[in-house]
Amino acid sequence: MDVNGFIASSGFIYSASIASRGGADTILWDSDPANNVLFLSSLIAATVSFQAASFDAGGPKPMLLRVTVTNGAGDSATGLLGGVVVP
Numbered sequence: 001m002d003v004n005g006f007i008a009s010s011g012f013i014y015s016a017s018i019a020s021r022g023g024a025d026t027i028l029w030d031s032d033p034a035n036n037v038l039f040l041s042s043l044i045a046a047t048v049s050f051q052a053a054s055f056d057a058g059g060p061k062p063m064l065l066r067v068t069v070t071n072g073a074g075d076s077a078t079g080l081l082g083g084v085v086v087p
Contacts, residue, residue, distance in 0.1 A: 006083035008052035008063060013040060016065055016081070017047035024072030035064040036085050052085045060084040 008014060018027060029048040031037040036053035052063065063083045070076040 005081045006063075008083055008085050010052050010054055010085050010087055013049060013051050015047055015049050016067075018067050018069065018079070020046040026070045028068045028070075030066050030068075031064055036061045037063055037065060060086050 006014075016029070020027065027044065027046055029039065029043045029045075031039070031050075038051040038053055039048060040051055041047075041049040048065075050065070053061070061084065063085055065081045066078060068076050068078045
């Protein structure tokens with residue numbers, strides 16, 4: 001399994017952040033619920049808190065965080081970071 005970033009323990013709380021360039025940038029975090037992420041803070045911020053979702057006996061579960069930054073002109077860029085949830 002390609003970890004591509006991080007290993008998270010089920011039920012623990014983590015944070016992720018992106019450097020804000022200031023100005024009229026809007027930052028939005030998201031993740032499909034199937035990606036085992038439960039957000040605990042505002043999704044429109046440079047830093048977000050999240051909890052690794054429940055782990056079951058089926059083995060490590062994938063996680064995926066997505067962040068989109070949109071500037072004042074409406075141009076946007078998206079970044080992804082994946083990992084796995086373990087017991």
